[in-house]
Amino acid sequence: MKCSSRRLRHVRRGATRTTSLNKGVRSVFSERYFSVLRSAFLALSSNASFRHFSEQSAAGRQVSQRFVAGMQPVEAISACQTLNREGMAVTLDSLGESVLEERAARASADVYHQLLDAIADRRLDANVSVKLTQIGMDIETAMAERIAGEILQHATAVDSFVRIDMEGSAYTEATLAMTERLHARPGMKGRVGTVLQAYLYRTADDARRLVEKGIRIRLCKGAYKEPPERAFPEKRDVDENYVALMTYLATSGVFCGIATHDERIVNTMRTFVRTHSLPKHMFEFQMLYGIRRDLQRTLVREGYKVRVYLPFGTEWYPYFMRRLAERPANVLFLAKNFLKR
Ligand code: FDA
Numbered sequence: 001m002k003c004s005s006r007r008l009r010h011v012r013r014g015a016t017r018t019t020s021l022n023k024g025v026r027s028v029f030s031e032r033y034f035s036v037l038r039s040a041f042l043a044l045s046s047n048a049s050f051r052h053f054s055e056q057s058a059a060g061r062q063v064s065q066r067f068v069a070g071m072q073p074v075e076a077i078s079a080c081q082t083l084n085r086e087g088m089a090v091t092l093d094s095l096g097e098s099v100l101e102e103r104a105a106r107a108s109a110d111v112y113h114q115l116l117d118a119i120a121d122r123r124l125d126a127n128v129s130v131k132l133t134q135i136g137m138d139i140e141t142a143m144a145e146r147i148a149g150e151i152l153q154h155a156t157a158v159d160s161f162v163r164i165d166m167e168g169s170a171y172t173e174a175t176l177a178m179t180e181r182l183h184a185r186p187g188m189k190g191r192v193g194t195v196l197q198a199y200l201y202r203t204a205d206d207a208r209r210l211v212e213k214g215i216r217i218r219l220c221k222g223a224y225k226e227p228p229e230r231a232f233p234e235k236r237d238v239d240e241n242y243v244a245l246m247t248y249l250a251t252s253g254v255f256c257g258i259a260t261h262d263e264r265i266v267n268t269m270r271t272f273v274r275t276h277s278l279p280k281h282m283f284e285f286q287m288l289y290g291i292r293r294d295l296q297r298t299l300v301r302e303g304y305k306v307r308v309y310l311p312f313g314t315e316w317y318p319y320f321m322r323r324l325a326e327r328p329a330n331v332l333f334l335a336k337n338f339l340k341r
Helices: 005-016 031-045 048-056 058-064 073-085 102-121 141-157 169-184 203-212 235-250 263-275 293-301 317-326 329-340
Strands: 089-094 126-130 162-164 192-197 217-220 256-259 283-288 306-312
Touching: 031 317, 048 058, 048 317, 058 317, 073 089, 073 102, 073 306, 089 102, 102 126, 102 141, 126 141, 141 162, 141 169, 162 169, 169 192, 169 203, 192 203, 203 217, 203 235, 217 235, 235 256, 235 263, 256 263, 263 293, 283 293, 293 306, 317 329
Parallel strands: 089 126, 089 306, 126 162, 162 192, 192 217, 217 256, 256 283, 283 306
Antiparallel strands: none
């Protein structure tokens, strides 16, 4: 199936339509209020002082547990084993980003090497997700590529896989280009993939570009603050683009990850699988640790492959704030649970 540019243009033209209020959070907060809160959380996600204070405080660590599997690799491995026993695969994410010193970039890589050893030793059904700014992209592209290449070589040796997470749009082109170069190295075909974000206008072209090379894509909506020149401002258009991209990827012949908790989109995929007799082994649903566990389990029971993105580590703050930005009602939920203790 083609991801038609005409359809995407149509979606873009509709970008000014008023978004109707949905159930849940949107019935409480107006779309405008939701968008203000989202922007506030995303701005806070890059506030260094607030980050330092939160990551050091016991209360901060306590609330982070809602989305983070622990502070140490051993806790992440234990959570991974539990998910594996429940029939879910995992992608392990050692939290960290925007690293500005080579020593810190190397330290991040060391954790990934430990994780890959654990995947091999304990026969975990898991791979790893890495951010390029965590391994030195903001210092020097060549350094990040060297470190990514070493992680990839290790992953290949233990029959695993490296997913390069996608960060803000300032990194999109560099991330795609590095993934392509790593994938083209001898013996690395199918061992490295990246992520595309449905909120960016450019994503349909990027999807075609990666599919042509046989590079695996995780499709998500996108979690960063982007200007209207680069990304659909309206959620409704992001969702529509997501579905168009999802059906394109699902029939592309290249294994893909459908990363969303959006039940309407999951249902569209279920229907698409049925009506197109799509083999279930051609894709997997991917969800974040701690979000929609009910849906994760239901999909496993229905015979779908499900992979949980499992983050851990002391540098949980930016990841955590992005999760609050996606659903500001989480703040009320967290506050209620915190006060109950
Ligand atoms: P949407 O935001 O529309 O939410 C749909 C429903 O899901 C909500 O109504 C709620 O029920 C539930 N939900 C969603 N977010 C929630 C939250 N934080 N807390 C509680 N419930 C929530 N982004 C990126 O830019 N680069 C990346 O590399 C990745 N990687 C990635 C991996 C995986 C496995 C997933 C699932 C997601 C990502 N993302 C990401 C994040 C992604 O871009 C997006 O921000 C979130 O998945 C939220 O979007 P949804 O598709 O879930 O839909």
